[in-house]
Amino acid sequence: MLSLCDIVRKLAWSNNVFIVAxxxxxxxxxxxxxxxxxxxxxxxxxxxxxxxxILANAFASVICLALHVYLPVNAAFHNLTSRQWNLTSELCTxxxxxxxxxxxxxxxxxxxxxxxxYMKIVHGHKLTMxxxxxxxxxxxxxxxxxxxxxxxxxxxxxxxxYNVQICIVHWTSTWNGGFYGAWIIVIQYIxxxxxxxxxxxxxxxxxxxxxxxxxCKFLLKFIDLLAAVVVLxxxxxxxxxxxxxxxxxxxxxxxxxxxxxxxxxxxxxxSICVFVGxxxxxxxxxxxxxxxxxxxxxxxxxMNHEAKNSSRQVDFDVVDxxxxxxxxxxxxxxxxxPKQTFNI
Numbered sequence: 001m002l003s004l005c006d007i008v009r010k011l012a013w014s015n016n017v018f019i020v021a022x023x024x025x026x027x028x029x030x031x032x033x034x035x036x037x038x039x040x041x042x043x044x045x046x047x048x049x050x051x052x053x054i055l056a057n058a059f060a061s062v063i064c065l066a067l068h069v070y071l072p073v074n075a076a077f078h079n080l081t082s083r084q085w086n087l088t089s090e091l092c093t094x095x096x097x098x099x100x101x102x103x104x105x106x107x108x109x110x111x112x113x114x115x116x117x118y119m120k121i122v123h124g125h126k127l128t129m130x131x132x133x134x135x136x137x138x139x140x141x142x143x144x145x146x147x148x149x150x151x152x153x154x155x156x157x158x159x160x161x162y163n164v165q166i167c168i169v170h171w172t173s174t175w176n177g178g179f180y181g182a183w184i185i186v187i188q189y190i191x192x193x194x195x196x197x198x199x200x201x202x203x204x205x206x207x208x209x210x211x212x213x214x215x216c217k218f219l220l221k222f223i224d225l226l227a228a229v230v231v232l233x234x235x236x237x238x239x240x241x242x243x244x245x246x247x248x249x250x251x252x253x254x255x256x257x258x259x260x261x262x263x264x265x266x267x268x269x270x271s272i273c274v275f276v277g278x279x280x281x282x283x284x285x286x287x288x289x290x291x292x293x294x295x296x297x298x299x300x301x302x303m304n305h306e307a308k309n310s311s312r313q314v315d316f317d318v319v320d321x322x323x324x325x326x327x328x329x330x331x332x333x334x335x336x337x338p339k340q341t342f343n344i
Contacts, residue, residue: 016076023072029276030065033058036279039286046293047286050116052132054282056139057109061275064102068272070095085167092167096154101147103271104188108139110278111192117285118199122206122220146188149180175242181260182238189267190234198227 036058040051047054070087077086085092112135116127154169169177205219206212212220238260 019072019075023069025276026065026069026072026272029272030062032276032279033061033065036282036286037062039283043286043290047289048293049127049129049132050113050285050289052129053109053113053116053127053135054286056136057106057113057282058279060102060106060109060139060143061278064099064106065272065275067095067099067102083166087167093151093154096169097147097150099147099268100150100184100188101143103268104143104146105139106275107188107192107271108142109136110274111195112139113282113285114196114199118203121203142187146184153177178260179239179242181264182242185238185260185263185267186231186234189271191231194227194230198223 037055040047040055040058044051070091074086078084087095116132116135119125119127154167201223202220205216205223207216242260
């Protein structure tokens with residue numbers, strides 16, 4: 001029977017402060033993205049096709065943040081039981097893989113949102129509903145390809161010395177695991193970050209003119225060149241280095257493997273912070289889309305008024321011309337269902 005002092009000692013209050021802060025941070029991010037979904041529901045008919053990407057990003061971010069709750073929960077149980085893994089063996093196998101998949105989907109959809117805004121501002125091309133649905137499907141396919149290998153590589157083992165169950169990953173200490181982790185860093189983190197940064201930089205540089213100046217064209221090409229150099233350098237120093245390219249000493253590869261997984265842990269934490277803060281930026285994007293919708297609606301009213309005495313009316317498609325996309329129809333029905341049910 002434990003005394004009160006023993007329980008307080010086992011709770012390890014100094015560690016629990018960090019655990020509670022982490023749990024609160026994850027829950028705040030999840031509810032923040034849920035609030036973004038409510039904003040989308042409220043202004044659904046006033047938004048263009050980018051709403052599908054925003055919804056997919058919020059959905060993936062909520063799942064990702066909710067899945068990562070297992071980390072502080074397991075750490076809290078660890079302070080009480082001193083066990084490395086306090087959940088079931090099935091969760092040990094599934095949770096890390098699902099977390100990796102949702103991180104990839106959220107980052108990829110966020111990158112597609114930036115690309116959609118870039119195409120709209122720089123090239124004058126509005127995202128169609130079909131393109132948005134293909135982008136969402138591509139994001140989930142990329143996430144599944146990157147995260148699916150983790151399903152068979154992480155499992156629980158029984159530690160005979162301590163007589164407890166542990167969740168262990170053997171492949172992180174092998175060359176195959178390091179090579180896989182290096183490509184994860186490049187494909188899942190570096191490439192989306194570079195594309196997002198290049199798209200934002202081009203939108204800031206572009207003057208909004210039909211024929212940009214020679215200096216502006218040079219800056220746009222320089223941004224493309226710089227982005228390509230960053231990606232090539234990342235491939236050279238991570239996957240190709242793990243493959244032995246440019247390294248004659250195999251001992252250097254053994255030292256590089258743990259560093260790769262340290263980088264992965266850091267990038268995962270940084271991604272969580274991005275998912276918590278991204279609704280602030282996406283909420284501004286929603287407001288801009290609503291403002292553009294209202295502006296076009298007023299223009300349509302003015303144009304129809306001027307053409308009132310004419311034999312034809314002015315046609316103006318505010319949202320999108322491709323209304324036959326299946327996902328768009330299903331989402332529109334889900335948005336209108338509460339209104340029809342409660343006669344709102």
